[in-house]
Every structure is written in structure tokens, then in C-alpha cells.
Amino acid sequence: xxxxxxxxxxxxxxxxxxxxxxxxxxxxxxxxxxxxxxxxxxxxxxxxxxxxxxxxxxxxxxxxxxxxxxxxxxxxxxxxxxxxxxxxx
Amino acid sequence: xxxxxxxxxxxxxxxxxxxxxxxxxxxxxxxxxxxxxxxxxxxxxxxxxxxxxxxxxxxxxxxxxxxxxxxxxxxxxxxxxxxxxxxxxxxxxxxxxxxxxxxxxxxxxxxxxxxxxxxxxxxxxxxxxxxxxxxxxxxxxxxxxxxxxxxxxxxxxxxxxxxxxxxxxxxxxxxxxxxxxxxxxxxxxxxxxxxxxxxxxxxxxxxxxxxxxxxxxxxxxxxxxxxxxxxxxxxxxxxxxxxxxxxxxxxxxxxxxxxxxxxxxxxxxxxxxxxxxxxxxxxxxxxxxxxxxxxxxxxxxxxxxxxxxxxxxxxxxxxxxxxxxxxxxxxxxxxxxxxxxxxxxxxxxxxxxxxxxxxxxxxxxxxxxxxxxxxxxxxxxxxxxxxxxxxxxxxxxxxxxxxxxxxxxxxxxxxxxxxxxxxxxxxxxxxxxxxxxxxxxxxxxxxxxxxxxxxxxxxxxxxxxxxxxxxxxxxxxxxxxxxxxxxxxxxxxxxxxxxxxxxxxxxxxxxxxxxxxxxxxxxxxxxxxxxxxxxxxxxxxxxxxxxxxxxxxxxxxxxxxxxxxxxxxxxxxxxxxxxxxxxxxxxxxxxxxxxxxxxxxx
Numbered sequence: 227x228x229x230x231x232x233x234x235x236x237x238x239x240x241x242x243x244x245x246x247x248x249x250x251x252x253x254x255x256x257x258x259x260x261x262x263x264x265x266x267x268x269x270x271x272x273x274x275x276x277x278x279x280x281x282x283x284x285x286x287x288x289x290x291x292x293x294x295x296x297x298x299x300x301x302x303x304x305x306x307x308x309x310x311x312x313x314x315x
Numbered sequence: 316x317x318x319x320x321x322x323x324x325x326x327x328x329x330x331x332x333x334x335x336x337x338x339x340x341x342x343x344x345x346x347x348x349x350x351x352x353x354x355x356x357x358x359x360x361x362x363x364x365x366x367x368x369x370x371x372x373x374x375x376x377x378x379x380x381x382x383x384x385x386x387x388x389x390x391x392x393x394x395x396x397x398x399x400x401x402x403x404x405x406x407x408x409x410x411x412x413x414x415x416x417x418x419x420x421x422x423x424x425x426x427x428x429x430x431x432x433x434x435x436x437x438x439x440x441x442x443x444x445x446x447x448x449x450x451x452x453x454x455x456x457x458x459x460x461x462x463x464x465x466x467x468x469x470x471x472x473x474x475x476x477x478x479x480x481x482x483x484x485x486x487x488x489x490x491x492x493x494x495x496x497x498x499x500x501x502x503x504x505x506x507x508x509x510x511x512x513x514x515x516x517x518x519x520x521x522x523x524x525x526x527x528x529x530x531x532x533x534x535x536x537x538x539x540x541x542x543x544x545x546x547x548x549x550x551x552x553x554x555x556x557x558x559x560x561x562x563x564x565x566x567x568x569x570x571x572x573x574x575x576x577x578x579x580x581x582x583x584x585x586x587x588x589x590x591x592x593x594x595x596x597x598x599x600x601x602x603x604x605x606x607x608x609x610x611x612x613x614x615x616x617x618x619x620x621x622x623x624x625x626x627x628x629x630x631x632x633x634x635x636x637x638x639x640x641x642x643x644x645x646x647x648x649x650x651x652x653x654x655x656x657x658x659x660x661x662x663x664x665x666x667x668x669x670x671x672x673x674x675x676x677x678x679x680x681x682x683x684x685x686x687x688x689x690x691x692x693x694x695x696x697x698x699x700x701x702x703x704x705x706x707x708x709x710x711x712x713x714x715x716x717x718x719x720x721x722x723x724x725x726x727x728x729x730x731x732x733x734x735x736x737x738x739x740x741x742x743x744x745x746x747x748x749x750x751x752x753x754x755x756x757x758x759x760x761x762x763x764x765x766x767x768x769x770x771x772x773x774x775x776x777x778x779x780x781x782x783x784x785x786x787x788x789x790x791x792x793x794x795x796x797x798x799x800x801x802x803x804x805x806x807x808x809x810x811x812x813x814x815x816x817x818x819x820x821x822x823x824x825x826x827x828x829x830x831x832x833x834x835x836x837x838x839x840x841x842x843x844x845x846x847x848x849x850x851x852x853x854x855x856x857x858x859x860x861x862x863x864x865x866x867x868x869x870x871x872x873x874x875x876x877x878x879x880x881x882x883x884x885x886x887x888x889x890x891x892x893x894x895x896x897x898x899x900x901x902x903x904x905x906x907x908x909x910x911x912x913x914x915x916x917x
Contacts, residue, residue, distance in 0.1 A: 239643075240644060
């Protein structure tokens with residue numbers, strides 16, 4: 227899954243307990259643990275491949291497991307409108 | 316917290332006035348506290364007001380007319396303002412001594428010359444250089460003990476007295492007490508006389524031990540991670556070997572193992588925080604490693620109910636996105652900024668000689684608006700020392716940092732080649748005091764690390780505090796300097812290894828060896844700063860003369876006494892002392908500050 231970017235109207239902030247993501251279309255949600263790390267990496271511009279490699283180390287899990295988890299989250303974030311296709315880019 | 320948004324504009328940063336490097340307008344001095352500027356005869360007429368034991372202003376009833384200056388009436392002073400609770404700075408003035416052999420023109424400070432007495436240890440007092448003449452042509456008598464650490468419980472041990480103007484500052488660092496006293500009080504304290512109630516807080520019962528050296532299992536206050544020794548700058552005075560460093564970075568799996576070890580230790584010891592500090596080189600050059608460290612720290616902390624506390628020291632030459640990341644996730648950032656562009660770029664060019672100031676200034680502005688505490692750390696050279704007050708004011712007004720930290724340049728062959736030298740320690744102390752005042756209108760503290768008096772220290776640096784610093788290759792060190800720096804001085808500060816997937820292996824014998832290397836220098840025994848600066852950097856002190864005060868000691872002593880004076884007398888008094896070179900030299904070079912070393916007429 228490539229070519230994703232943060233959708234317009236989405237904002238997020240770092241809280242001591244995780245990452246709070248807010249969009250104009252949807253309710254705010256606090257991401258914690260590995261999902262919060264995944265959001266931070268993607269939102270700051272890592273490719274899914276880069277992010278998955280880091281998540282494996284951060285979570286102490288295998289790279290396949292990290293890749294699967296990230297894939298799941300990317301689809302979910304796209305479904306709720308936090309991410310959108312990057313278009314031509 | 317700063318909001319990141321795809322298209323949502325972040326809130327505008329607050330407007331700043333008068334950006335740029337305009338010379339600061341110093342605020343007027345705060346009004347003098349009544350009575351405190353009037354010398355030793357200035358005694359309030361109020362009975363002593365005490366907020367709590369040892370706090371507040373302690374003063375005896377008015378003195379009878381002074382012996383000196385016949386015909387002068389003691390001044391009638393207004394009552395002291397209410398004592399400030401919680402403070403341990405005190406004014407203690409005792410009634411004049413019974414008639415002594417002093418010249419009647421002498422003030423309370425001057426004592427008659429006596430034949431040399433034996434010092435407390437029984438050793439013959441050394442021959443001292445003549446001191447500058449005291450008022451009325453008299454001399455204070457000082458007996459310097461051979462430098463040695465205290466070995467027995469003397470009520471006067473740990474008690475220091477320094478003559479300033481026409482009074483004395485008595486300091487008890489281990490209990491955090493300082494007092495302005497007259498000569499009569501010094502005599503009683505020197506005699507071990509605790510019978511005067513006002514002196515009991517100072518005279519006894521004394522804490523007879525210094526802050527304890529580390530014993531038992533290794534218990535670091537923080538975990539240090541060197542993410543890379545590489546650096547994108549070419550500082551003229553770099554002492555961290557960044558110019559010669561390889562581009563290698565810390566294995567993120569090793570970082571994870573170390574973080575997990577530290578989190579487990581913090582949880583077992585019942586701490587509330589998981590403290591991780593990043594050093595370099597430039598730590599943010601290893602951005603991928605930093606990402607892993609930050610998120611693993613947060614996850615490991617959350618799993619154990621700890622609060623993650625991340626700190627980093629950075630040169631600030633990084634993309635704006637990385638600066639915002641640091642501002643979001645780090646509790647504290649120490650950013651190296653030596654001053655406005657003309658100073659900063661001379662001290663700290665990029666590789667190839669390009670200017671680094673624009674990038675560093677941008678990072679400073681981003682961090683200034685972030686949640687992280689920003690400390691601006693400036694290296695002071697002979698070139699920049701005169702401008703410290705204006706640099707401090709500019710930094711305080713422009714960036715509103717949590718603190719400004721001025722440290723003097725450590726000379727290297729390379730810095731000498733570049734024409735950069737450490738400042739004269741007297742000029743540095745004087746400029747530092749003016750800088751401290753210049754930043755005060757913005758409420759920004761100006762620090763010099765060796766004179767921080769928050770609490771007594773057994774050791775100045777990580778070395779004596781059980782530090783665990785993970786080097787890029789996984790070796791565990793007790794110091795964040797490059798190994799070649801301490802190896803060249805005959806020190807071995809390795810304490811173990813960190814391995815991916817296996818955790819940390821710490822060698823107890825090495826820990827014991829390092830703790831032994833952290834013992835305070837013998838020359839510190841008679842210095843009133845010894846429990847605050849704790850002898851300074853152990854690595855740099857290795858191989859230095861075991862006696863005599865060098866530049867580090869001189870500036871530390873002067874800045875510390877100035878900070879004490881500031882609290883006791885007001886900043887004008889501190890500035891006046893440091894502006895008087897002769898007076899500053901007399902104070903800075905005293906062989907002993909210990910009150911037990913003073914031979915006083917009783």
C-alpha cells in the first residue's frame with residue numbers, strides 16, 4: 227500500500243499517553259502503543275516499508291507481523307478518512 | 316501541545332517584540348532590602364522573625380555604638396521586611412566582641428596580627444602569600460591546611476567563611492545555608508561556639524559526611540544513548556571528536572535492549588519516570604534510530620506505569636520536521652547556540668565553512684514554541700565573553716528558553732589554530748553576572764553548570780552518578796566523551812556491553828573501578844564550592860596539578876560567591892565585587908575557605 231497521505235482536515239497531537247488524532251469528519255481518537263508509533267511514522271512521511279521495519283524493532287516483533295499490523299491500520303485510517311490516496315504522486 | 320495538520324494551520328506563534336540582536340536595556344536594580352546594604356552595623360530593631368527553623372532573618376538587638384569612627388552614631392534603620400519563608404540565606408550580626416587589642420579604628424572584620432597558630436590537624440601552617448591589605452591596614456589571618464578530605468567530625472567541618480567588603484559570607488553547603496555575618500560571629504563559629512542561638516543552625520550539629528559516593532547495585536538516574544558520533548558541523552572547538560567520527564550509528568535493537576533494561580530498573584526502584592538522554596555527535600543525524608528510541612521509550616514506560624522523559628543535546632542543524640518531532644516528544648532539548656550570527660558562525664560553522672546560524676535559529680524558534688523545555692547552551696570564548704550580557708538578553712527575549720547555559724571553551728589544538736581561546740576567568744565571571752541580570756526581565760535563568768547550587772553533589776558529571784552511556788558500538792561507558800579522550804588520560808570508563816536481544820551485561824568490578832575514579836580531588840578540600848561543583852569534570856581534571864586553582868576553579872568560585880551575594884545582598888553587590896579585579900582575585904585565590912582554618916582572636 228503506497229501513495230497515501232494525510233487527508234485534509236486531519237490534525238493530531240502528541241499526548242503523554244499516546245497520539246491524539248482528530249479529523250473534521252470524525253471523532254477524535256487516542257492511539258496508543260504501537261499504533262501510535264505507526265501513525266507518527268506515517269504522518270511524518272515514512273513510507274509503509276520504512277515504517278514497518280521500525281515498528282518491528284519498536285515492538286520487538288517480526289517484520290512480517292509488523293507489516294501485517296501496519297497494513298491493517300493503514301486500511302482502517304483510510305476508511306475513516308484520515309489518509310487518502312496521494313494521486314499522481 | 317502543537318497540532319500537526321494536513322491543511323489546518325497551526326496557531327500563530329506569539330508575537331515577539333524587537334527581534335534581533337539589539338543590545339539589551341537592563342532593568343533597574345531591584346530596591347535594596349533595607350538594612351542589608353548598611354554593613355555590619357546595620358541591625359534591625361525588630362525582634363527576630365522566623366518562618367521556620369533556620370529560615371528567615373536572624374538578627375540580634377541593636378548594637379551599641381560602633382568602636383570605629385568615633386562620633387558616628389549607628390544608623391537608625393527601618394525594620395527589616397518580613398523574612399522570606401523557605402529561604403536559608405540569613406543575616407546574622409552579633410554584638411561586638413569584648414574589647415580586643417584591635418586598633419579602635421578597625422572595623423569589626425579586622426583582627427590584629429598574631430603569631431602563627433597551629434591548624435586543626437596539628438600540622439604546621441604553610442607560609443602564605445601576603446594578602447592585600449584589609450581595611451585599616453590590618454590583615455585577616457588565614458591558616459591553610461594541607462589539602463585533604465575531612466576525616467573526622469569537627470563541628471566546624473563543612474563550614475566556610477569568605478570576607479566580602481566589610482562583612483562575611485558564611486556558607487554551609489551540605490545543609491544549603493548561607494548567611495551574612497559580622498566578624499564576631501565568624502570568631503564564634505571558628506571557635507566551634509554553638510552557644511549563640513543564632514549560630515546554632517550553622518554551627519551544629521554538623522553533617523560530617525559529604526554526599527555519599529555510590530555503593531551497591533548500579534543505579535543510573537538516566538540512560539544515555541549515543542545515536543551516532545557523526546556530526547554535520549565543524550565546530551572550531553569540538554572536543555567530541557565529531558570531525559573524525561565515522562558515520563556509524565547505534566543499532567536500534569541495541570537501543571531497545573538498553574531502554575528495556577532501564578525501564579525494568581526504574582520500575583523495580585519505584586521511580587516515576589523513565590529517563591533517556593540522547594547524545595552525539597549530532598544525535599538527530601541518526602533519525603531512524605531516534606524514531607525507534609522515542610517510540611520504544613514511550614511503550615516501555617507505558618507498560619510499567621512510568622512517565623517517559625526524553626532529553627537530547629543537539630546542534631540544531633536539522634530539517635524543520637525533525638525539530639518539530641523533537642519539540643513534540645522530548646521533555647527537554649539542549650540546543651547549542653553561541654550567540655548571534657557573527658559569533659555563532661565563527662564558533663560553529665558547518666562543514667565547508669558555511670554558516671549554520673540560519674538553520675539553528677529556525678530550530679530554536681520551533682522549539683521555543685513547542686512543549687519541550689528549551690535550554691540554550693553557549694560556549695564562551697575570549698572572543699564572545701564581552702558580549703555575554705547582550706547575548707543573554709537577545710536569547711531571553713527572542714526564544715524565551717527555560718534556561719541559558721554559558722560554559723567556557725575547552726581549549727584544543729584545533730581551537731587554538733582557529734584563534735579561539737578560553738576567556739579570562741575573571742572576565743567570564745563578571746560578564747556572567749551581568750548576563751544573569753540581563754536575562755532576568757524575561758524570567759530566564761542563566762546557568763553555569765559548576766555553580767548550580769540546587770543540592771550538594773558528590774560528583775559533577777555522569778561519571779560519579781552511575782551513568783550508563785551506550786556507545787554506538789554497544790559498549791557501555793560511564794562518560795559520554797569519546798573513549799580516546801579518557802583513555803589518553805589513563806582512565807578506563809567501560810562498564811559493560813549491550814547486545815541486541817540479550818540486554819545489558821554490566822561488570823561489577825568495572826563499576827567499582829569507575830566509582831573509584833570519581834573521588835573528589837584533594838585540592839577541593841578547603842574550597843567552599845566543593846559540594847556544588849564537586850571538582851568538575853573528572854576526565855579533564857585527570858593529569859592536572861593536584862593543588863592550586865586553575866581557571867575552572869577561579870570562575871566557579873567567583874560565580875558561586877556572586878550567586879550567594881545576590882541572594883544575601885542584591886545583584887549590585889555581586890556585580891561590584893566581580894568588577895573589582897583586586898577584590899575578585901583575593902577571593903578567588905584564597906588557599907582555604909574553611910572556617911576551621913581561621914585563627915581568630917577570641
